[in-house]
Amino acid sequence: xxxxxxxxxxxxxxxxxxxxxxxxxxxxxxxxxxxxxxxxxxxxxxxxxxxxxxxxxxxxxxxxxxxxxxxxxxxxxxxxxxxxxxxxxxxxxxxxxxxxxxxxxxxxxxxxx
Amino acid sequence: xxxxxxxxxxxxxxxxxxxxxxxxxxxxxxxxxxxxxxxxxxxxxxxxxxxxxxxxxxxxxxxxxxxxxxxxxxxxxxxxxxxxxxxxxxxxxxxxxxxxxxxxxxxxxxxxxxxx
Numbered sequence: 420x421x422x423x424x425x426x427x428x429x430x431x432x433x434x435x436x437x438x439x440x441x442x443x444x445x446x447x448x449x450x451x452x453x454x455x456x457x458x459x460x461x462x463x464x465x466x467x468x469x470x471x472x473x474x475x476x477x478x479x480x481x482x483x484x485x486x487x488x489x490x491x492x493x494x495x496x497x498x499x500x501x502x503x504x505x506x507x508x509x510x511x512x513x514x515x516x517x518x519x520x521x522x523x524x525x526x527x528x529x530x531x532x
Numbered sequence: 533x534x535x536x537x538x539x540x541x542x543x544x545x546x547x548x549x550x551x552x553x554x555x556x557x558x559x560x561x562x563x564x565x566x567x568x569x570x571x572x573x574x575x576x577x578x579x580x581x582x583x584x585x586x587x588x589x590x591x592x593x594x595x596x597x598x599x600x601x602x603x604x605x606x607x608x609x610x611x612x613x614x615x616x617x618x619x620x621x622x623x624x625x626x627x628x629x630x631x632x633x634x635x636x637x638x639x640x641x642x643x644x645x646x647x648x
Binding site: 423452454461462464467475477509520522524525526 | 573581622627
């Protein structure tokens with residue numbers, strides 16, 4: 420079974436721009452979660468989607484948004500990029516909610532200049 | 533609210549010696565606890581998980597962890613370190629309250645160095 424894939428792997432953007440990151444979960448998994456990893460704040464939960472609905476959201480500003488498609492693929496969008504948004508963005512998939520074991524993708528490294 | 537505290541930001545061991553990575557948790561519920569490993573420029577890999585079955589949990593690559601309720605600890609151990617174990621390790625608890633229901637709450641991480 421193929422693992423979680425994320426595209427692109429690396430991205431460089433300028434302040435004020437917006438960016439869209441993509442995540443394809445493991446086949447059969449219906450839940451996708453997104454995390455931000457920075458040296459200062461560590462790993463922080465962004466949001467979780469299940470069956471195309473956002474089920475849970477972390478403490479991030481509204482510039483961070485996401486969606487999930489009927490095939491369970493997910494995208495996250497960050498608008499009006501700030502320098503502090505530079506981070507590794509990790510996506511994880513699981514079969515179901517709550518108790519599902521989460522499998523992580525390799526991440527997208529976003530650099531904002 | 534649930535939280536985890538990793539007591540060491542950096543641990544250095546020699547190859548072939550035991551590894552101990554310490555983690556304390558805080559949870560008003562029976563916790564679901566995990567250890568994840570992250571190698572440089574890679575995603576996170578699940579090492580093991582505790583979900584209220586056996587208190588001694590065996591994981592991959594020879595790692596194991598013991599859940600101790602009285603000490604609110606979930607320390608990760610390995611009898612003999614290998615060079616390939618050098619990585620960052622995260623202790624994780626699953627959120628149970630309201631807005632954090634279901635999502636993973638990560639510790640700050642412990643960077644493990646293995647000397648030849």
